[in-house]
Amino acid sequence: MANLFTQEFEDKYKGALSDKENSPFKDKIIQSLNDLVVQDEWADLKKAKSEIKDAQSFTKYVTDLKQFFNSICEKITAPGVDAFIEWLSQFGNLNLKNCNLLREHLINNYQYAEYADKIESIIENKNTIELSADNPRLFDSLLKTVQKSIKSEIDILLNKPDLFDTSSVPFLDAQSTRLESLSEINELSFTSINELYSAKQNEKNIAYYQDVVEDAVKYINDVKPAKYLGQDKIESDAISYRINDLRKLINALSGFGIASEKNPTLKIIFDKTKQLIVGKQGTLEQQWNEYENKIWNNLEAAHDTIAKFFLNKNDVNIELLVKSKTKWQLPEIQTDLNFVITKFGEVTKVNPLEGIDKIPAKDIAETLLKKQQSIEELNTYCISFKKNLFETLNSKVSDFESHKIPIVESILLTNPSIQKKLAEIKDNIVALKLVNSEDYSKKDFLNFLSNDFDSFYEIYETLDSTYTSILSNTGLKENIDWLNDKLQSSDELELTEGDLKDEAKLVALMKVNLIKVTLSKNI
Structure with missing residues (x-):
């Protein structure tokens, strides 16, 4: 054989044999080789070989044998190339003349393994980006952008057939790599949102966040590359990044916990704000962190502040405060007392948590945060008021202990009859000091003011009246x-x-x- 064929034909022969054994079109190739026409041509060649008489008949035999060999190689290589050309034709509006030239070029060079491997890889994975109107998938929009890129690259390839020797291999390499990468992304084959969830996520009721996931799927399908992560275009690595980004969001939602929250009010707050999770730019991970850290945490804190305030409100006897306003003749607290009574009435007028389901979604954040701010302003004022009030009571204790009790004790030396009143003063001082105990100092101030302060005020007043009585009687x-x-x-x-x-x-x-x-x- 070696003296009949050049090294080129030996290589082509070996390549064809390898392609025949390893090709995914092996059955089709065998069927083609078993065709009666092929068998007849082979029989004619064997007959011609036996009838060689001279140089002329030998030369004709070799020429016919080479032609037959090329025909056989084409039958072996053509199915894969034809399948590849058919795949190209799906992208439409191609230069058919140059398509045929590319086919011829690939068949003539198809003995090289790198051609075969890449074309077979493309054929094997081409379904990854094929779209079906009858069976739409979740990420068809992303795949359309890939198809658009491939169409552009096909046009560039076919428009310069004279460069096939240098351009075809890089083209095949790029497409096989692209399709292999995309074929590894399981989610690209999904037709239902539910396929995105793991069994563990389903156990955590991930379906509760279905609206959010649907928004996220739409977002990563539609958002422009520049607004997503500053990308130039959507390629397989960009698609992989987006799908992985979606996985991160689903994992975050699965572990969020609101789906199993027993507090219906918190659930309503989430339901009314969940549309804020998926925005208009940035990654889903960034958007989730923005929502959780800057929106949800603030709303949850506002809810807790409001809920605690209105729970404690039931322990505040505001009517008694109003009634006692004229009784408590302490100039030091009158301004504070008037403000607290007014502010408390304003804050307690409406509890937004009770009608949370009726608040429009667009107003929910402003309503809760505004109420939280009012409560915190009242609490801040109460802290100042408490400090002022406790200082007033403790000043009275200090005044008696350092000044007035010593005076009474001096008077006692010449007036033993005031012994009982002195004991009364000392008992009241002990009682007044109890205001600093944990029972009162750590108690909600408005609760203390409306339910406990009156008894301390009476002690306060009694101290002065007893002291004045001693001085008057002596x-x-x-x-x-x-x-x-x-x-x-x-x-x-x-x-x-x-x-x-x-x-x-x-x-x-x-x-x-x-x-x-x-x-x-x-x-």
Whole structure:
């Protein structure tokens, strides 16, 4: 055989044999080789070989044998190439003349394994991007963009047949790689949203988020590359990225927990805001993080604030606060008290959670966040009010412990009859200090104010009235008032000649050891 054929034909022969054994069209090839016409041609060649007489008949035999061999090679290689050309024709409006030239080129060179492997790979995976009006798939829009890219590349290839030697292999390589990559994305074959879910996700009621997933599927099908991730165009790697992005969103939804939430109000809030999850640009992962961190977390916090406030509201006796406003004669708290009563009435007027299902979706966030803000403003004011009120009560304790009780104890030395009242004062001081205990200091302030403060106010008032009573009954009130007026906020003063005119007051105060008079000479 070697002396009859060049190395080219030996290579072609070996390649054809390999293609015959490994080709997915093997049955078709065998059928073609068993055709009676082929068998007759082969019989004629064998007869011609036996009848060779001279150089002329030998030359004719070799020529006919080469022609027969080329015909056989074409029958072996043609099915794959024809299937490939048929695939190209599906893209429409092709240069048919150049298609035939490409067919001829591929058949003549088809003995090379790289051609065969790539063409067979294309034929094997071409169904990945084929569309069917009767059986539409979830991501047909993405596949249409791939088809558009392939059509453009086919046109570039066919428009320059003189470059087939250098352009056909890169073209085949690009298409086989593209289709192989797409064939590995299982989701591209899905026709139903439900196919996207795993068994574990179904157990977590992922179907609860069906609307969100449908929005996401539409988004990754339709969003322009530049608005998705700054991509130039949609290719197999971009499609893979988008599908993986969808998987991440479905995983996030599956673990979100609202589907199993027992609080119906939170579910309504989610249902009214879920359309905000899938936006108009960015990846689905970015959009989910934006929704969860900046929308949902804020709405959930607003819900919790509102729910807690209106739950505690039942413990606030606002009528008593209004009634006690005139009773509690403490200038330090009057402004705060008036504001709190007014603000509390405004905030409690409407509980948006009770009519949450009637609030339009577009208003839900603003309504809840506005109510949360009002509650937090009231709470902030209450913190300041509480601080002011507790300081007022504790100042009273401090004043009695450091100043007034020592005065009463001094008076007691000459007036034993006030012993009981002194004990009463001390008991009330102990009782007033209880305001700082956890039972009251950590209690909701409005609850404390409406249900507990009145008893502390009465202690507060009793302290002053008892002290005033002691001073009045011992005749010292006028003297102590005179002393306080003289001293103002000081602990000592220098007497003037005019002060000595109040000798009786000085003597009375000295008798109960409330003042000490010292003399010093200036000479």
